[in-house]
Amino acid sequence: HVIQLHKLTPLVPPPYELGKFRPAREPHIRAVLMSSTMDSGGAPFPVLAHPYRSPNQGTCAYEIGNTSSRNAVIFIGGLKDGPHTTPYIRTVAKQLEAASELSYSVFEIRMRSSFIGFGTSSLKEDVEDISALVKYLRTLSRENIVLFGHSTGCQDCMEYTHYAKHHSQPVDGFILQAPVSDRESLDIFFPDYQASLDLAAKWVAEGRANDCLPNTMLPGAIGAPVSAYRLQSLFARGGDDDYFSSDLDDETVSRVWGRFKKPVLVLHSEKDECVTDKIDQEALNKRYRDANPLVSSLSGLIPGTGHTVLGDEARQWLAQRVIEFLRTLDK
Missing domain, CATH: 3.40.50.1820 (Alpha/Beta hydrolase fold, catalytic domain)
Known part of the structure; x- marks a missing residue:
C-alpha cells in the first residue's frame, strides 16, 4: 500500500481520516490511501483511523x-x-x-x-x-x-x-x-512437512518455542519468520489453531x-x-x-x-x- 500525504497539519487528538472524498470529523491528518490489490483497480478509498x-x-x-x-x-x-x-x-x-x-x-x-x-x-x-x-x-x-x-x-x-x-x-x-x-491444507502447498513439524516439536520441548525455524524448513509461500511454537500451532494435530x-x-x-x-x-x-x-x-x-x-x-x-x-x-x-x-x- 502507498500512502500519499496531501496535507500535514499539527497533530491533535484522534481519530483522524485517511481519504480525500469527505471531511474527517476532526480533520487532523488527511491522506489518500491507495490499495495495491489488483482487482480494486488501485482506486483511493476513505477510512477513519482510530488510535x-x-x-x-x-x-x-x-x-x-x-x-x-x-x-x-x-x-x-x-x-x-x-x-x-x-x-x-x-x-x-x-x-x-x-x-x-x-x-x-x-x-x-x-x-x-x-x-x-x-x-x-x-x-x-x-x-x-x-x-x-x-x-x-x-x-x-x-x-x-x-x-x-x-x-x-x-x-x-x-x-x-x-x-x-x-x-x-x-x-x-x-x-x-x-x-x-491449516493442517489439512499442508497437503496442497507443503506436502513434505513432517521434518519441519518434528523440528518444531523438538525445539518446543527444549524450551525454544519462540525461536524461528530456518527458512529451509518452511513452506515457500509463508514468506515470513515463523517460530517453532507457531508452526506447531498452525500445522500440528491438536495445535492451538486446529x-x-x-x-x-x-x-x-x-x-x-x-x-x-x-x-x-x-x-x-x-x-x-x-x-x-x-x-x-x-x-x-x-x-x-x-x-x-x-x-x-x-x-x-x-x-x-x-x-x-x-x-x-x-x-x-x-x-x-x-x-x-x-x-x-x-x-
Whole structure:
C-alpha cells in the first residue's frame, strides 16, 4: 500500500481520516490511501483511523462506512493479512452503509500478527488485541459489536469465545468466512512437512518455542519468520489453531462450538483453493450447525468462489448474507 500525504497539519487528538472524498470529523491528518490489490483497480478509498490503547503499541483501527453508526463489525483477516488487504470487506461495508437502518460500520484491525507478524504471534495475542478494540468501541457507545473472521481470522473468533481463559470483552455475534484447516491444507502447498513439524516439536520441548525455524524448513509461500511454537500451532494435530480439521472428533467439535453464547454465521467458499478435494465443506458446515443452535441457519457455502471471494457477484452475495444475519441480531 502507498500512502500519499496531501496535507500535514499539527497533530491533535484522534481519530483522524485517511481519504480525500469527505471531511474527517476532526480533520487532523488527511491522506489518500491507495490499495495495491489488483482487482480494486488501485482506486483511493476513505477510512477513519482510530488510535486506541492496546498491547500492540501505536495501533490503529480503520473504520469504513458511516462513522456515526451505532453498531460495529470488526474484520479480522487471515495469515499475511492486515488492514486493507482483503478487498471484499469494502463491498460488505458499502452494502452496510446502504442498509442504513442497521447502522453498522466496519473496522479493520491491525494486530501484532498482521502482515508478516503472524509467524511470531499467537491466537492468545490476537484475542488480547481484538479485546482492546472492543473495549475502545464500547467507549464510543457502540451497541452491537460483531467479530468477522476471514481464514485464520476464523480461528481468532473461535479462540475469542473462550471467555473463561482470556477474560476478553464480550461481543454480540460472529461471522466466519473460509474457516479452513491449516493442517489439512499442508497437503496442497507443503506436502513434505513432517521434518519441519518434528523440528518444531523438538525445539518446543527444549524450551525454544519462540525461536524461528530456518527458512529451509518452511513452506515457500509463508514468506515470513515463523517460530517453532507457531508452526506447531498452525500445522500440528491438536495445535492451538486446529479448530477446523475434518478429522476432529465429535467431543472436540461439540466442546469448541458450544462455547458460542451469541449467534454465529459460518460461510465456506464453495471453490476454496485451500481445501483438498477429499474434504466435504457442505458436511462440515452442517456439522457446525448441528453442534450449536446459535450457528445461524443462514450459514452455508458462498456459491462459485474461492478463498478470498473474488468476483463482484460472489462479493455481493456475501454482503447480502451478512446483512440478513445482522438483521437477526436485532430480533
